[in-house]
Amino acid sequence: xxxxxxxxxxxxxxxxxxxxxxxxxxxVVAATLLSALPIISTSGWYPDFGFxxxxxxxxxxxxxxxxxxxxxxxFVNDLFTGYPLGFSIALWSATxxxxxxxxxxxxxRDYRTEWVLAAVLIATDEWLxxxxxKLLDANPPLSQMAPPLIISICVFPLxxxxxxxxxxWRLGR
Amino acid sequence: MATARPGWSRRAQYGLFFSFIxxxxxxxxGLILLTLSLVAPQQFDRVRGAALDLTAPVxxxxxxxxxxxxxxxxxxxxxxxxxxxxxxxxxxxxxxLRRMVEAKAIFQENLQxxxxxxxxxxxxxTIAVGRIVGSSFNSPRRFAILSAGTNDGxxxxxxxxxxxxxxxxIIDAGALASRVLLVSDRxxxxxxxxxxxxxxxxxxxxxxxxxxxRPLEVxxxxxxxxxxxxxxxxxxxxxxxxxxxxxxxxxxxxxxxxPMADPATTSFAIVEPPFEPSAVxxxxxxxxxxx
Numbered sequence: 001x002x003x004x005x006x007x008x009x010x011x012x013x014x015x016x017x018x019x020x021x022x023x024x025x026x027x028v029v030a031a032t033l034l035s036a037l038p039i040i041s042t043s044g045w046y047p048d049f050g051f052x053x054x055x056x057x058x059x060x061x062x063x064x065x066x067x068x069x070x071x072x073x074x075f076v077n078d079l080f081t082g083y084p085l086g087f088s089i090a091l092w093s094a095t096x097x098x099x100x101x102x103x104x105x106x107x108x109r110d111y112r113t114e115w116v117l118a119a120v121l122i123a124t125d126e127w128l129x130x131x132x133x134k135l136l137d138a139n140p141p142l143s144q145m146a147p148p149l150i151i152s153i154c155v156f157p158l159x160x161x162x163x164x165x166x167x168x169w170r171l172g173r
Numbered sequence: 174m175a176t177a178r179p180g181w182s183r184r185a186q187y188g189l190f191f192s193f194i195x196x197x198x199x200x201x202x203g204l205i206l207l208t209l210s211l212v213a214p215q216q217f218d219r220v221r222g223a224a225l226d227l228t229a230p231v232x233x234x235x236x237x238x239x240x241x242x243x244x245x246x247x248x249x250x251x252x253x254x255x256x257x258x259x260x261x262x263x264x265x266x267x268x269x270l271r272r273m274v275e276a277k278a279i280f281q282e283n284l285q286x287x288x289x290x291x292x293x294x295x296x297x298x299t300i301a302v303g304r305i306v307g308s309s310f311n312s313p314r315r316f317a318i319l320s321a322g323t324n325d326g327x328x329x330x331x332x333x334x335x336x337x338x339x340x341x342x343i344i345d346a347g348a349l350a351s352r353v354l355l356v357s358d359r360x361x362x363x364x365x366x367x368x369x370x371x372x373x374x375x376x377x378x379x380x381x382x383x384x385x386x387r388p389l390e391v392x393x394x395x396x397x398x399x400x401x402x403x404x405x406x407x408x409x410x411x412x413x414x415x416x417x418x419x420x421x422x423x424x425x426x427x428x429x430x431x432p433m434a435d436p437a438t439t440s441f442a443i444v445e446p447p448f449e450p451s452a453v454x455x456x457x458x459x460x461x462x463x464x
Contacts, residue, residue: 034310035307035309035310036228036231036232037232037235038232038233038235038236038306038307039239039307040305040307040317040436040437041308041309041310041437042308042315042357042381042382042435042436042437044311044312044313044314044315044381045311046310046311047310047311048310048311049310049311066192067192067193067196068195068196068198068199070196070199071198071199071203074199074203079220079221079224080227080228081309081310081311081312082221082309082312082314082316082352084207084210084211085206085207085209085210085217085220086202086204086207086208086209086210087203087207087210088203089202089203089207090199090202090203090204090206090207091203092199092203093196093197093199093203094200096196097193097196097197100193129311129313130313132211133312133313133380135211136211136314136360137359137360138313138314138358138359138360138380139359140313140379144313144380144381145313148311
């Protein structure tokens with residue numbers, strides 16, 4: 001009787017992975033490093049993978065990492081993608097803050113709400129990139145930002161799905 | 174941080190408050206860094222160079238794999254209809270040989286004329302040769318990664334060209350790799366002229382892989398489809414007589430050109446010293462368009 005109570009109830013191999021707490025941040029860095037792939041894009045229509053994975057995690061869970069980690073993660077993104085240094089630091093921290101505030105307001109969430117939220121965040125990202133490019137004497141028309149925006153919004157569900165699979169794996173479910 | 178109040182625990186409440194402060198601090202630090210990199214970009218040259226070096230081995234290594242795979246396909250395509258191709262190439266070779274003799278004669282004549290004028294010209298050497306191994310993915314800016322860095326003598330501001338034409342100029346230099354501002358970037362303005370009649374024009378990138386070309390003098394649109402644009406050497410940064418692009422579309426007061434050196438298919442890129450070295454040292458601290 002006593003012996004039965006002492007034996008662990010959980011099945012072997014079902015525990016969260018040992019470094020489970022660091023997996024979300026590591027996947028964001030990995031997504032950022034996709035820009036090191038030897039793909040030469042002359043149009044710049046690829047999505048901002050690091051940002052997509054970041055909001056994918058944050059929409060899936062309220063605490064994938066301590067909120068202030070967004071700043072160092074953004075720093076890594078700036079360094080490897082060639083954005084002006086500080087752009088992703090500020091944007092990613094602000095995203096964490098904005099999503100925290102939205103979390104307080106919303107009563108319920110579903111798949112479509114999250115996609116709309118992600119779309120708004122991606123649009124903000126693209127718009128700010130356009131503003132910063134303007135400040136740096138590269139003056140692209142706003143219409144040029146439409147294709148990458150649409151592609152990013154369409155790619156987001158895929159990113160969110162991959163993130164949810166990684167989440168299940170890291171928690172051993 | 175999901176709910177307004179995590180409960181009656183003081184510790185949890187403080188934790189929530191401090192993480193809130195930390196995020197605000199993150200935003201402020203980011204904005205300060207962003208302002209610095211907009212106003213004084215050369216501050217971060219070293220950090221950005223180090224980041225380039227970190228990814229350079231991965232990018233360079235994977236590039237070999239991609240190039241080999243592409244080579245297999247295009248290599249197989251070359252055997253298709255080889256006999257006809259061979260005949261055509263032979264014909265072209267004959268024509269080229271004749272043109273080359275003419276060109277050599279013109280070159281000789283040119284040398285003599287320059288000697289008469291006592292025109293001094295800078296020696297145009299090669300600083301380094303590298304491969305274009307990557308590019309900016311999601312950005313209104315057009316950058317490429319070149320697999321040559323300060324170890325090879327590359328410095329910020331140097332022009333980069335390929336055998337086909339002008340590629341751009343160096344804006345970040347690490348020890349092993351460097352970042353190139355492509356001619357198709359909006360912030361890259363190249364003084365140029367039309368090869369056909371020497372009309373001076375300005376070539377500016379459009380950010381989508383093409384170049385916008387406009388004549389310096391307002392008036393009749395001097396462009397025709399198929400015109401070749403070459404650099405003029407004005408300003409001293411880019412060497413003269415390097416092909417930049419080919420006109421593909423006319424618009425109201427200018428035209429759209431495709432770069433001659435397509436970064437996606439350029440195998441080797443050559444870093445050259447600035448045409449007039451003083452141009453770079455004067456320009457670099459205030460170069461617009463530096464990230």
